[in-house]
Amino acid sequence: MTSSARPHLNRRLAEFGTTIFAEMSALAVATGAINLGQGFPDTDGPEEIREAAVRALRDGRGNQYPPGPGIPELRTAITAHQQRRYGLSYDPDTEVLVTAGATEAIAASLLALVEPGDEVVALEPYYDSYAASIAMAGGTRVPVTLRPHEGSFRLDLDELRAAVTDRTRLLLVNTPHNPTGTVLTRAELAAIAELAVERDLLVVTDEVYEHLVFDGAGHLPLATFPGMRERTVSIGSAGKTFSFTGWKVGWVTAAPALVSAVRAVKQFLTYVASGPFQYAVAEALALPDSYFEEFRSGMLARRDILAEGLTAAGFEVFRPAGTYFITTDIRPLGEKDGFAFCRALPERAGVVAIPNAVFYDDREAGAPFVRFAFCKREEVLQEAAERLRRM
Numbered sequence: 001m002t003s004s005a006r007p008h009l010n011r012r013l014a015e016f017g018t019t020i021f022a023e024m025s026a027l028a029v030a031t032g033a034i035n036l037g038q039g040f041p042d043t044d045g046p047e048e049i050r051e052a053a054v055r056a057l058r059d060g061r062g063n064q065y066p067p068g069p070g071i072p073e074l075r076t077a078i079t080a081h082q083q084r085r086y087g088l089s090y091d092p093d094t095e096v097l098v099t100a101g102a103t104e105a106i107a108a109s110l111l112a113l114v115e116p117g118d119e120v121v122a123l124e125p126y127y128d129s130y131a132a133s134i135a136m137a138g139g140t141r142v143p144v145t146l147r148p149h150e151g152s153f154r155l156d157l158d159e160l161r162a163a164v165t166d167r168t169r170l171l172l173v174n175t176p177h178n179p180t181g182t183v184l185t186r187a188e189l190a191a192i193a194e195l196a197v198e199r200d201l202l203v204v205t206d207e208v209y210e211h212l213v214f215d216g217a218g219h220l221p222l223a224t225f226p227g228m229r230e231r232t233v234s235i236g237s238a239g240k241t242f243s244f245t246g247w248k249v250g251w252v253t254a255a256p257a258l259v260s261a262v263r264a265v266k267q268f269l270t271y272v273a274s275g276p277f278q279y280a281v282a283e284a285l286a287l288p289d290s291y292f293e294e295f296r297s298g299m300l301a302r303r304d305i306l307a308e309g310l311t312a313a314g315f316e317v318f319r320p321a322g323t324y325f326i327t328t329d330i331r332p333l334g335e336k337d338g339f340a341f342c343r344a345l346p347e348r349a350g351v352v353a354i355p356n357a358v359f360y361d362d363r364e365a366g367a368p369f370v371r372f373a374f375c376k377r378e379e380v381l382q383e384a385a386e387r388l389r390r391m
């Protein structure tokens with residue numbers, strides 16, 4: 001085969017050629033539909049935090065390469081936040097790494113911790129970058145499928161235990177969970193922790209929706225469970241919490257040896273990123289509790305508007321306990337193929353959604369589920385609900 005006959009994208013990544021988000025966003029533009037596909041807010045975060053970024057730019061802070069681990073102000077703000085909210089103590093000098101969003105934190109963690117051939121157990125459906133990052137690391141992904149049970153998607157702990165083999169290197173956890181909106185319970189997290197300790201596994205936990213837990217006691221970081229502090233890489237991000245998804249400021253907190261491993265990879269991915277924004281996010285993390293409470297209650301109100309609209313339109317709604325997504329079942333509408341449904345929806349109803357099947361290896365298991373984002377203005381959600389009801 002000549003080099004021009006060989007596909008350009010290598011075999012490890014061949015299956016990740018194009019994303020559904022590009023196709024659906026293009027459909028939204030072509031049809032003028034309301035885009036509830038991709039999860040980004042349609043209003044920006046706090047004005048004072050935007051001003052903090054402007055000040056940093058003007059004052060010449062962060063306009064040149066910031067320090068590799070992140071600016072000290074931000075690393076300290078991250079550790080203060082973990083301490084204040086969860087009672088978790090981290091050393092800002094050795095146990096924190098600032099990354100180009102959670103996306104880079106995930107990629108760098110997997111590239112650092114996974115050897116080719118290692119198995120990575122992840123909750124299915126999964127956020128789309130997980131599968132690609134595991135593949136880039138040469139790992140093998142082993143899905144444990146969350147299944148619908150009494151109105152939400154639940155983890156089967158026996159299935160999780162059975163998925164762990166002698167080749168398993170790490171568990172990749174996500175709570176609150178995108179796309180299902182599931183928040184793992186204290187008992188489930190305790191069982192995951194026990195399993196990780198018993199089988200001596202590392203855990204990478206994506207907690208970017210930590211401030212969007214709607215019901216119950218609030219977010220429980222996996223790192224707070226017995227035996228987890230030393231084996232867990234916790235990932236956070238300013239994008240979702242402060243409604244600045246374009247700033248790409250994320251972070252890792254973990255024990256020093258884990259942070260150094262992740263940093264070794266991160267330095268060759270982006271080296272550093274988002275200089276001036278790091279100063280602004282340091283201020284954002286120190287905002288009073290009232291900011292976080294208002295953010296959460298505002299998003300809760302939007303969840304309820306969209307959930308009621310979808311129910312009225314005939315969908316089965318899995319009311320999310322966290323995140324800013326609602327997963328629905330389209331079978332009550334007489335539909336069973338989420339792909340076909342989402343491709344037709346912009347013409348049919350003027351709304352864009354995402355077929356959950358793209359987040360599954362087991363496409364069959366994901367076929368009837370469709371995800372809608374509610375991180376949009378209330379009038380936009382009301383209009384989308386009205387359009388779906390008329391469908």
Ligand SMILES: *Cc1c(COP(=O)(O)O)cnc(C)c1O
Pocket residue numbers: 100101102103104127174178206208237238239240245248249250
């Ligand atoms: C949005 C999202 C990310 C990516 O966060 P960035 O900081 O924008 O890179 C990671 N994980 C989940 C579950 C997400 O929904």
